[in-house]
Amino acid sequence: MDILKTIKEKLAGDSVTDASFEGANIVIYTDDENFFKNGESKIKEIVNELKKRIELRADRDVLHDKEKVEKEIKEIVPKEAEITKIIFDNHRSIVIIEAKKPGLVIGKKGSIIEEIRKKTMWTPQVQRSASIKSKITDNIREVLYANNTYRRRFLNKMGKKIYKEWSPEKVDEWVRLTMLGGGRQVGRSCLLLQTPESKILLDCGVDVASSGKDKFPYFNLPEFDISxxxxxxxxxxxxxxxxxxxxxxxMGYDGPVYMTPPTRDIAALLSLDFIGVAYKQATKPLFSSTDVKEMVKHSICLDYNEVTDVTPDIRITFYNSGHCLGASIVHINIGNGLHNLVYTGDYKYGKSRLLEQAVGNYPRVETVVTEATYGSKKDVLPAKSKSEQDLIDIVNKTIKRKGKVLIPELGLGRAQETMLILEDAMKKGKLPDVPIYIDGMIWDINA
Amino acid sequence: MDILKTIKEKLAGDSVTDASFEGANIVIYTDDENFFKNGESKIKEIVNELKKRIELRADRDVLHDKEKVEKEIKEIVPKEAEITKIIFDNHRSIVIIEAKKPGLVIGKKGSIIEEIRKKTMWTPQVQRSASIKSKITDNIREVLYANNTYRRRFLNKMGKKIYKEWSPEKVDEWVRLTMLGGGRQVGRSCLLLQTPESKILLDCGVDVASSGKDKFPYFNLPEFDISxxxxxxxxxxxxxxxxxxxxxxxMGYDGPVYMTPPTRDIAALLSLDFIGVAYKQATKPLFSSTDVKEMVKHSICLDYNEVTDVTPDIRITFYNSGHCLGASIVHINIGNGLHNLVYTGDYKYGKSRLLEQAVGNYPRVETVVTEATYGSKKDVLPAKSKSEQDLIDIVNKTIKRKGKVLIPELGLGRAQETMLILEDAMKKGKLPDVPIYIDGMIWDINA
Incomplete structure (x- = not known):
């Protein structure tokens, strides 16, 4: 089934100039101003029929002049939104608006971006400006903007691959799952999921505590072939x-990596830090910043609950896992409902100060692969309230003795949680108002 | 660790002329008549130390003359034992005594075979003569006797392989299990068990109900290599x-197959029947009787509860599974206790008229792979007593109407069970005494 052809035929009378893929999403370009502004209901019909995401954009021939558009945007969007940057993506007819208060750019029920869209013919995308200036997050966005043409071709190629063998029918096939790492250990989590149509890695971790080949997942298994x-x-x-x-x-992989936007940014950050740590330990890093850039260049970011085809017979959805910023449980629909696999990654079933608890309801699941860290009979942790009180007691005791409290925070996200506990204790008078200094990677991660 | 050298050194003063393997068993040959007759306690010491099966046999130079031995055996063994055959295995210093009542050849606590051993210098092995004459079981034994020299070399080679990397220490390694067939289906049961030292197939079934490649387990997986x-x-x-x-x-496999003696005989029988059925259906059989012979030639038979090394890091024990004659649950000790896997095959946890129920207690188990046929929520079978009464009712009803009851028995072992139910019903007067005729493979399987 040629899905682009099918869509073009359905829109035969509507001046479609181009149709292409952005990953599993389908983008239709039109040079008919009227259809661009009012074609929404017709597109929705096709979306309902094919159950695929389809976006309608204006052909570049009918896009308004960039300078004029920039001015118009600044007029339409209220000052309080604090726009920091406007970037034009010519090849995709998209204008990216970075603002400190993105909600004000979007407007009630999207009214403001809709106005921008209709007035300028560009398709607006809104991003939150970094609240703390971080060179690394700037760089990550830079990589994406700089490789725009490559990205467009790459995403179109991915779409072609996904839809080549695509069929809406339920298929009869086998499913294999192989642990390449992370079984009975913490570190190097990596699973290989295979069907007759697909070979997919779930996670690709390193065991930082090990040395030599034990750092790596079992990439040397006969059924794993990077190509x-x-x-x-x-x-x-x-x-x-x-x-x-x-x-x-x-090692030559040039396919897509699917993750949430925060996971992409933090993964890049931690990978660069990993290189830095290697240098500090006078060992050779396993990869260079060029390889981190390649990772970013090939990333396809998905929000929670966004269903996406990743191969002809595999469709994934990320759900909040409550473990750290952007962390997900992934639901994998194999063969149009033949088998549904939930791979939890790491998760937390309690609400923390920072994050919602993990999602526990899924439409259909046949197999669950779960992490089991702290999952044994004896792993009963003290109540959160007790742990927090213990922390506050220690800080109080130290302050009374005129001491200083140094808290080395090891895990990503823990520093933020600790900050919130201390702030809350001060607000409630459980701690005296003393200055708190923070340093390290937390700056970039909070950015 | 060279285990044969170690043993020879421990027996340095005791005229050991040869030491070799029979699979995982170790056989010591001596030409010292006194040591052969009284060396038992010394051998036991070494067995306790190395935890390996060691057998002491006489060197062929000191074996008594065969004709004389045959006469002596017939004198020592009581007539009521009904000896049917005496076979000499020169290369192994073994004499095989087939008798209708093997218990009488063995004697109380083995007193009679011990007498034979000491008088003749041959090591006696006792086998039950077929109660019904079966050409096929005769042929199977023939294959084994005819290939004696090959068998001896083969078993020695296996032993060398097992003990080459053998070490009594617990090892740290990985274990992999791959379903090549039998997952979510009945038919083609086949699992590949792998460690750094071993590649082992658990079962090797065919899906008779399927056609083409679906008959076969997934031998085409990249990690399966027959060589x-x-x-x-x-x-x-x-x-x-x-x-x-x-x-x-x-396809060229020339390694060992481990099973119980009844499994070997019935497997050969059913395999030959499988060829016959193919010819009757005018299709090409998947293999010939030559291949069945190869299977028998490479069989290493183990009794229930007999612990045996099969590779340097894998030790297996068969336990009764209650499913059919010779059927086993296999306990697999990997890496000297690193991991213990129980693969159930098919089993029955109830006593039947013919068989004891499956063994359910194992010294140590970390993983169980179980069959799940009739294992779902809805699979609640009627009570055995009710099923049996239903059968008797149908037979009674048919006899009263002067009809004839034809019972096509599909599964191996079912015919015997039915025979026992009917016999019991007649004895108890629940059925009139009518003749029962049986035909088909049951003759050979009962033999």
Whole structure:
């Protein structure tokens, strides 16, 4: 089934100038101003029929002049939104608006971006400006903008691959799952999921505590062939789940990696830090910043609950896992409902100060692969309230003795949680108002 | 560790002329008559130390004359034992005594065979004569006797392989298990068990109900390489567990297959029948009787509860599974206690008229792979007593109407069970005394 042809035929009378893929999404370009502005209901009909995401954009021939558009945007968007940057993506007819208060750019029910769209013919995308200036997140966005043409071709190629053998029918096939790492250990989480149509890695972690070949997942298994790999799915940005992904690109992988936007940013950040740590320890890093860039260049970011085809017979959805910023449980629909697999990655079933608890309801699941860290009979942790009180007691005791409290925070996300506990204790008078100084990677991660 | 050298050194003063392997068993030959007759306690010491089976036999130079020995055996063994055959295995210093009542050849606590051993210098082995004459079981034994020299070399080679890397220490390694067939289906049961030292197949079944490539387990998986295979373990003789084993030998496998003695005999029988059925259906059989012979030639038979090394890091024990004659649950000790896997094959946890119930207690188990046929929520079978009464009612009703009851028995072992139910019903007067005629493979299987 040629899905682009099918769509073009359905829109035969509507001046469609081009149709292409952005990953599993389908983009239709039109030079008919009226259809661009009012074609929404017709597109929705096709979306309902094919159950695929389709976006209508204006052909570049009818896009308004950039300088004029920039002025218009600044007029339409209220000053309080604090726009920091406007970037035009010519090849995709998209204008990216970075603002400190993105909600004000979007407007009620999207009214403001809709106005921008209709007035300028450009398709606006809104991003939150970094609240703290971070060179690394700037650089990550830079990589994406700089490789726009490559990205467009790459995403179109991915779409072609996904839809080549695509069929809406339920298929009869086998499913294989192989643990390449992370079985009975913490570190180097990596699973190979195979069907007759697909070879997909779930996570690609490093075991930082090990040395030599034990750092790596079992990439030497006979059924793993990097040149046959269709996609990588990353559940969250900790190194034991993503640390060897740049290494995959170094070894020649040039396919997509699916993750949430925060996972992409933090993974890049931690990977660069991983290189830095290697240099500090006078060892050779496993990969270079070029490989980290390749990872970013090939990333396809998905929000929670966004259903996406990644191969002809595999469709994935990320759900919040409550483990750290951007961390996901991934639901994998194989063969149009033949088998549904949930791979949890790391998760937390309690609400923390920072994050919602993990999603526990899925439409259909036949197999669950779960992490089991702290999952044994004896792993009963003290109540959160007690742990927090213990922390506050120690800080109080130290302050009374006129001491200083140094808190080395090891895990990503823990520093933020600790900050919130201390702030809350001060607000409630459980701690005296003393200055708190923070330093390290937390700056970039909070950015 | 060279285990034969170690043993020879421990027996330095005791005229050991040769030491060799028979699979995982170690055989010591001596030309010292006194040591042969009284060395038992010394051998036991070494067995306790090395935890390996060691057998002491006489060197062929000191064996008594065969004709004389045959006469002596017939004098020592009581007439009521009904000896049917005496076979000498020169290369192994063994005399095989087939008798209708093997217990009488063995004697109380083995007193009679011990007497034979000491008087003749030959090591006696006792076998039950077939109660019904079966050409096929005769042929199977023939294959083994005819290939004595090959068998001896083969078993010695196996032992060398097992003990080459053998070490009594617990090892740290990985274990992999791959379903090559039998997952979510009945038929072609086949699992590949791998460690750094071993590649072992658990069962090798055919899916008789399928056609084409679906008959076969997934032998085309990249991690399966027939030339790397160390051993095959067969849990029972039904075709869905053993039907493609002769095909493996046809494809060039020349390693050992471990099973119980009844499994070997019935597997050979059913395999030959499988060829016959193919011819009757005018299709080409998947293998020939030559391949079945190869299977028998490479069989290493183990009794229930007999612990045996099959590779340097894998030790197996068969336990009764209650499913059919010779059927086993196999306990697999990997890496000297690193991991213990129980693969159930097919089993029955109730006593039947014919068989004891499956063994359910194992010294140590970390992983169980179980069959799940009739294992779902809805699979609640009627009570056995009700099923049996239903059968008797139908037979009674038919007899009263002067009809004839034809019972096509599909599964191996079912015919015997039915015979016992009917016999019991007649004895108890629940059925009139009517003649029962049986025909088909049951003759050979009962033999």
């Amino acid at each position: 046959q790999l269709d996609a990588v799915i990353i559940t969250h940005a900790h190194l034991d789940h993503v640390g060897l992904l740049p290494y995959l690109y170094k | 790397q295979l160390d051993a095959v373990i067969i849990t029972h003789a039904h075709l869905d567990h053993v039907g493609l084993l002769p095909y493996l030998y046809k």
